[in-house]
Amino acid sequence: MAAFTFNLQKKIEPSLVTCGKFDGSHPCLAIATSAGSILIHSPHRQPPANIIDSSHENLERRLEWNGEIAELQIGRQIISLCTGRLHEDERDILIIGMHTHVLAYQVEENADLFYKQVADGAYSLAVGKLSWLPNPVTIIGGNCSVTILNNEGIEIFWTVMGDIVRSLAILDFDGDGENELLAGTEDYELKIIKEDLILWETKETAPVTALAALSGKQFAYVVGNGTVGIYEGGQRLWRIKSKHRVVAIKCYDVNGDGVMELVTGWNSGKIDARSCINGDTVFKLQINSPVAGIVEADYRRTGRPDLVIVSITGEIRGYSAGSIIDTPEPGVAIRQLIAKKQALLMELRQRNNDNSSSSYLSTKLAINAITARTAARLVLASGPGLFIHCVIVFAEGVFEGETLVVHPKIPVGELEIELRPAKNTPVDIHVKVCLGSANTDLFQVFEIVRQLPPFSMYELIPRPAELPNNLRNCGVSFQISERPQRVVLWLNQSFLLSEEFIITDESSIDIWFRGMRDNKIHCLQISSTGNAMIQTQDPNLAGDIIQSLAMYLGIQELGSEAKFPDEEQKLSSALERIKDLKEVDTRLQADAAGGSTLLKNLVVRLEDSRILNDLENMRKRLHQLKTINGDLIRAHEFRVNSRKELALTLKELNVGVRYAARLRVGHAATSTVTRCRAAIQEENTRALVTALQNG
Template identity: 30%
Template sequence: MDGDQTPEEQVEIGESDETSKFDDNVELTSVFSFSLDQRIMEGCVISAVLEPDGQETIVAVSVTNKVIIKDTETSLNITETIRCIAAAPFGEGYDCIVIGTDSSVICYNVHNNLTVFRNDVPDGVNCFAYGKLGDLEEAIYCGGNCCIWGFDKSGANTYWTVTGDQVTTMCLSDYDGDGETELVIGSPDFEIRVFKNDLMRAELMETDEITSLAHVTSGCFAYSLNNGTIGTYVLKERQWRIKSKSNVSKIFNFEEQGLMVVVWKQGKVDLRFAHNGEVLSRDSVATPVASATLSRDKENPTVTVVCLDGKVKGFKVQKATNGAIDKTQQLIREFGQKKHNLMMELSNYEQEEQLTEAEKDRDFRIPADTDVAVVFIVSCETQLLSLRVEASHAIPIRGVLIFAEGLFEGESYIWIPPNEHQSRSVIDIPLVIDKDSTNDLHTKVFLGHVDSNKLMVMENTRILPRFCRFTLLNKEFEKFFYMPTCFVKFKLSPRAIKLSEWVSESFTIDSSLVEIFDENEGDFKFMGLRPKHEKSLMFSIDPAEKTFTIFHDDIETVGAMVQTYSSFLQIQNMESVATFRMFSKRLKKFWKRFEFGNYWDKSKDSDL
């Protein structure tokens, strides 16, 4: 995708093919370097204006738990362990430093040398985001353990909501393009959650822990994962993503130019197009990165990269001096490669035309109409989901290569016959899935007769449904069904005529069986597949009361089903009644603590 792409970086699915409409004659240019003479804590670097009419300066946290300020002897000694810092414009024309520790949030005014406020935050603060959320006033938002806190400049608590997991990164961005900002948060449970004011509006499932989020433009935000993936979402859909062996430290956007800068922990600094991830320019620092900041000067923005050893290097986005020459040379190289590939293909055709009939028989040529079917197969007896690959004309399969992010170790799977003479035209590859998430399976199937020295490569893409770990049972296999004790019940949507479409999209069910859901009546029993084979699922539709009940003992799975059901049928509000007896004791204990003004510390409760 990009000419500067390193061998360890690969383009993944979902990339944009849009032609660049922005100026690509720019590059990253190093403009300064210095040292803080301190080892810096990872992730704890900001730029702030700490005095009225002052200049931006670097503020960082040293590994000795001190807040240090560039070019001053000032350092703040914090007794609690610091996790993160941020700058908030709580002063009159200048910033205050906001410090998140393992038990509190502290706002410090450097200009007046005083602590503006200090608030206790149970389980500590992991990340910050400052700005205006929806119709609320500007505040500093603190991501903690399963909750988010918001404080104004006086320290008053203006916002609080719960989340499904720890909050490790977040940003304020206009997620849905309605002109109001939403709070986008990332968690270790692979989910990106979007909050409109204090209500969660969307959940986006990814394939690894979310490590970084950044606003790009209206309706678009960027993200990075712990496995080296970066990409963008545009109006609820992934626009592109790229996979690297490196990990991202920070992402910054240049909204007016349509560009973004990606700073990698290993030291690379990339300038990319925001709409497709293509690299325009690349530079680097010599040592691993602690964090990076972007200056507020929109006319001449500077990206400052701070390394773990305290060395600092600054970069600016400037017009490339030899950009036109480099672009011409790159086009010549690309066209030269295309010419070489076409000449090789033409040579192969010419060789085939020159073969005699006897040579053609020995060459074991594959018929031109050969096709490869890739389908999902469910075995109720073994309680296993498999991917079946079948070649027409009984052509032997010499190998299968599958790419699926987050499904296989190393993100890929290779099948080859144990012996080349055991090649067969139909193979089943077992799929053991740990999470309920939609995934794209990209397969490359290598076909060819055992004695042939040429192989045909067939490519295919299949979408793995989100709830593929369940399969619909017929009467023959109802012995595998165990009636769940927990359920959620809600009114059947007037659009329930599309229920079969939702089931077909979300489950691995034979198309002939999906039609039974169009009747909107009766009980539909599902069996869990490995590794969820001990959990059963049942849909019960009562046409008289017009209710839809989902029976299942896993509250997380049921919640995901209700969300995908309402999203598919475009339901904005839906009342429901749920019974999960195993959580009753936990919830009573949880609410009892809040009634007495205590906070919930999940780590100190063995039964929560």
């Protein structure tokens, strides 16, 4: 039963709901509407008497109160929203993210704290204290980057990411009492960042759209395919997947037992709470419209926080702890027991009818080099007298929809399934095999778990008689101080080999392998003295190998020299395009300003003609207005397209910088990012290429 409910009669944007104490004591809802404004609902305070008007550039912001509700007109599309404290006082600051700017707004004073232009956009926001910075900061997730601003809006940290950063969270990941930054990106990555180090990273199955810090070292995550789950210290505790999309997550004690649960809001209007330990459902309820956001706030001033649920239609419901326990319907427990009884009876019948006591199932992973387009394969073979009737394979990022069901028309004794992972990451393969005799309708179900190594889509080949021309001037060289035997152990674990690779103490490593995605040849050479070289045209593969090798060997610092002519040319061209696009944007802004001035003058003259009843001049002015307005619309469309091209080019540059950083480890990677960032800001192509090559 809801403790309170009301309706704002406004359409709310999904995931753009937050809560803060803007006066230091009273919790207020801050909600973004589809009209490009912010609604602030404050049920326990009166609007301030003294209004300070503040504006920047073309934004005219004024907090207009109407009873308990104030509306802040932004005038631009809002894509992220959060609240937090940036000063020592207890008042929260409202942070608003847009495609080109970030606004830090003081609601109580109706004034801007800062208004910062961000070229990479503000797709996600977080406010808090990080271990390597002395004061609370604003963290901005942008287009392939993370930017950190101090309380004056000055950039104090920047690092590159693999794609658009859609979610951010602050938590103590390693339990050392200091906060780290957790970031989720559109290229499925989760990363823990501590200053210039990546403490932990993993890949998910879809873009990471939401993150929430929980108690201890736990955090919850949401990906775009309807999956929600919890990690603890880098290990996944559980996850569930639905056909619906998760809009919001929040940690809250729903049943009042002192243990927090994970509350999830879905675009279907469903809200459920699950145990943080195992994911079991504690309660669920259904509202009439999709969920827009979930916050925790003491909205009734009772001294205990309520769970506040906001829908996209503007309906707001509040629930107190212990008031939303899901009560099972009469007969549910009996139906569950009957279903369990039927399952046990069927299993008993199967065991009684099974005359085969020597059944077995063998599994192996191998490289399939028979077909023209080679792939890793899973080979399943059944025992004598048994046949494979059905196989269900679950593997993240391998199949569309993550699951493959193979149902042979005729039961077979051996079955091969091709596996083609899209990325160079380990993949856990969960297999369920239904075995039985040829004409039975009762099956034995075997469950098997295997792991596909990260470089399973590369097959070892003999050394070519002649070095390919495209590899002569491409690759990366570095130095490691490890015994070759340890590198061989890494090779045997990271590649899918038919037999183990073995060398002696004095031997060097020289392996050649072909990528089964693009049929290109690559080479890894490591001498007995530790001189290593990766010859490849793919900087992404080189970075994956270096990062995997460094993690396995425990290398904290690693510099390298790289040469990828195609990538260097690509980034140089991108930097030149950025120069041209900035010039075009400046010229378009000047033209738009001139057109706006002329338009205003024509409107004044048109009004004069109307007052004088001069119909001929009115028609003339209207025709001129129509022409100029059309020119302004076309110029605006051209400017929008130019901005989109600029954003794509910046993303291309940031991805290239990330490739360069992944060719190094530790401070060398950080130095590479810093030098590349400086070269891009200075538009210095030569400095950018030098940073890519030497770090």
